[in-house]
Amino acid sequence: MNLFELTTNLMKIPSVSGNEEAVGFFLRDHLTELGWTVELQPVSENQNNVIAYLNDTPRVFLSTHLDTVPPFIPPTEDEKKIYGRGACDAKGIIASQITAAEELRKQGITDIGLLYTVEEETSSIGAKAANNHSLAQKCEYLINGEPTDNDLAIGSKGTFRLKIIAEGKAAHSAYPEMGESAIEKLLDILHDIRLAEFPNDDFFGETTVNIGTIEGGLALNVIPPRAEAGIAIRLTTPRAPVEKLLNEIVGEDGKIEVLSCSEPIKMLAVEGFNQKPVRFTTDIPYLTNWGQPLLLGAGSILVAHTKDEFVLKKDLEEAVKLYVNLVKSLLEK
Ligand SMILES: [Zn+2]
Numbered sequence: 641m642n643l644f645e646l647t648t649n650l651m652k653i654p655s656v657s658g659n660e661e662a663v664g665f666f667l668r669d670h671l672t673e674l675g676w677t678v679e680l681q682p683v684s685e686n687q688n689n690v691i692a693y694l695n696d697t698p699r700v701f702l703s704t705h706l707d708t709v710p711p712f713i714p715p716t717e718d719e720k721k722i723y724g725r726g727a728c729d730a731k732g733i734i735a736s737q738i739t740a741a742e743e744l745r746k747q748g749i750t751d752i753g754l755l756y757t758v759e760e761e762t763s764s765i766g767a768k769a770a771n772n773h774s775l776a777q778k779c780e781y782l783i784n785g786e787p788t789d790n791d792l793a794i795g796s797k798g799t800f801r802l803k804i805i806a807e808g809k810a811a812h813s814a815y816p817e818m819g820e821s822a823i824e825k826l827l828d829i830l831h832d833i834r835l836a837e838f839p840n841d842d843f844f845g846e847t848t849v850n851i852g853t854i855e856g857g858l859a860l861n862v863i864p865p866r867a868e869a870g871i872a873i874r875l876t877t878p879r880a881p882v883e884k885l886l887n888e889i890v891g892e893d894g895k896i897e898v899l900s901c902s903e904p905i906k907m908l909a910v911e912g913f914n915q916k917p918v919r920f921t922t923d924i925p926y927l928t929n930w931g932q933p934l935l936l937g938a939g940s941i942l943v944a945h946t947k948d949e950f951v952l953k954k955d956l957e958e959a960v961k962l963y964v965n966l967v968k969s970l971l972e973k
Pocket of ligand 1: 705729730760786787
């Protein structure tokens, strides 16, 4: 199976977050056939991380995730590109990592491993489970793959996800003085959040805020007793100063419920590679036991998660070479 066949074969197996079992079995069988020792690490009843290695001392792991965002889009291809769900995020990356690992093995390099996790796109439960795996202690460098246009990402922004909830008092809309509108309170808070100057960082860039969801109210003729907004902040600084500012804005008018937070992280820079910070987050914050993190992968994050997801075939080939060189330069360190 060549690089492109492996990519499309992986893409043919739907693996929207939560349904990674079949693609995990496929990889287990494929890698076993190639001669790898393969472990399925159970994460939930029908979800397994896939971990593969060649000897007892894997020092560098290539890694990404098995799941995709919905909906499933079967693969198609032409001379230059592979299209469909997972083309770049992240099945093309899995295929280029396996191809690179096989190339390294041909060259006699066997201190390498492969780690593929479930549910990166939602909860990172796969990465959290992988972090407790005994092999983590042996791993010195973790090369994670996400679409970075084949540049070496040297930092990624954090993500702070939260809800803001405003409570009011229901009343007949003809007698507003009898009630208190939760929606009006929430709108005021959101207005202030939009005007707020969140701290930025020279290295990571600008902290950005997305008010992604908003809901509340009961009916047109009822003063709304409750309203809430869901917010994702791309962090460029530690969470604390951002949270402090949010607390000041929200004050007594609402409450903040934190859903999740990953801090911005810096990754290892290696000479001879194009380097840049990226804005998205990955499994890396949850794989802290797996040595120093690096991030590189074919394809563009701008088409990932869209209906037009694709990857250039030449970028997959380039990624194979980059992974081979990267692993070699890390093993020489
Ligand atoms: Zn991804």
